[in-house]
Amino acid sequence: MDEPPCSPSDTCSGEPRVGCNDSAPCLVDTKVEGKTGKNKKHKKRRSAARQTKTSGDCTQVAVEELSPPSQHPPERHEKRSAGSKQEKNTRKTRNPSISPETSPALSSHKQKAQSAQKTSARSTCDQSTQTESPQLQSVQTQSTQTPPTQGEHTPSTESKSTQTKHSSFPLKQAYWGNSFTDQSDDQQKHQFISKNSYLTVISWNIDGLDSDNVFDRSKGLLSVLGKYRADVVLLQELIPPSLKVLQNIMTDYQFLQASEEGYFTGILLRKERVQFLQSSIVKYPTTEMGRNLLVANVSFLGHPLCIMTSHLESCKTGSQERLNQLRRVWKWMKEAPEDHSVIFGGDTNLRDWEVKKLNGLPDSISDVWEMLGKPEESRYTWDTSINENNEIPNSIRLRFDRIFLRPAAEGAQLWPESMTLIGLEKLKCDYFISDHWGILCTFTFEASEE
Secondary structure, three states: OOOOOOOOOOOOOOOOOOOOEOOEOOOOOOOOOOOOOOOOOOHHHHOOOOEEEEEOOEEEEEOOOOOOOOOOOOOOOOOOOOOHHHHHHHHHHOOOOOOOOOOOOOHHHHHHHHHHHHOEOOOOOOHHHEEEOOOOOEEEOHHHOOOOOOOOOOOOOOOHHHHHHHHOHHHHHHHHOHHHHHOOHHHHHHHOOOOOOOEEEEEEEOOOOOOOOHHHHHHHHHHHHHHHOOOEEEEEEEOHHHHHHHHHHOOOEEEEEOOOOOOEEEEEEEOOOEEEEEEEEEEOOOOOOOOEEEEEEEEEOOEEEEEEEEEOOOOHHHHHHHHHHHHHHHHHHHOOOOOOEEEEEEEOOOOHHHHHHOOOOOOOOEEHHHHOOOOHHHOOOEEOOOOOOOOOOOOOEEOOEEEEEEOOOOOOEEEEEEEEEEOOOOOOOOOOOOOOOEEEEEEEEEOOOO
């Protein structure tokens, strides 16, 4: 059964929720207009008073602060409406006049997203003196704290950096593991360096625009990424606040991103294993959703690689544009240097019949899932029969997320060894990390017969 079609009558509602200033990363119930629309349980959140106040050159918006589970236990407040994935994707197609020069957010909502990301999260704090930790809590510097009254205690000697490090500890611990407090940074990094020549790749649409249970889901994401320590991580549906949190904690990776605003893709390269050489962003000239192709040339243990990721056009109505983008992806894969092995991973939104419409994959390019014998347990990466994040009543199972491989024409040949789905465990908040499963693949280099 296929995904419900996008209804042209759907409209976007609500203003983006923000919680960041320019000086520090944070995550609150953040929405970037243009790809929202999940009709989820927001009544309780929206009941919090929303106030605006002008302070200096900055308009500050008071929003509810998302705290760790120990302070606000997660609840299933109300049933989300059916077809929320359908509504979410409809937001992507709202602006027909978007230019390929713009960011991956819909241009009809782009200005809202940009202005929202630049605002401060607290009406009581000046942006120049406030910082928010990755644990989603604001921390004031000592220069702005009100002197305590007699008999009242305040941590007046605690520096901003110390407070930030303390409050971000749960997220760091989720990534680095229980040994985080007992090891230096160098020890933490080297502990996870692989001792074999296997290349590990993760591709995952992390649904960064879903504001529900964002702290628990971010913590779950960091825990999974920390567990596998993949050499290459390909992420889709990143947004600036979540990217900053990942950068702040995953210090053993180099980050490449396809945009700085809206929602976009990213490539994460494990520093000890992968040497970055250069990157580029390929535009899709006719996209109506601001999509593009992010390309990175790297060296892995002396082997040249070309890594690519993209989030192809969404919805049934975007089928033709999606195929146009797929042709462009294949073109770039085929034209990569012959001594490079090429790996593409991303949320393709493809239906099997669409690939058949193009007469299948080009001769030099293979679908890794098919190369491994089409394992049934790794087939469906978007499965509403199990994943209830979108509260879609129909059971829809599709292989939206795919990995393509073009082996090098000379030198050692890259060959897939395994593929498994990750993120299948439901969190304590009764959500999954994303509405997509992630894909974890391992590859090995084999000497050419020549």
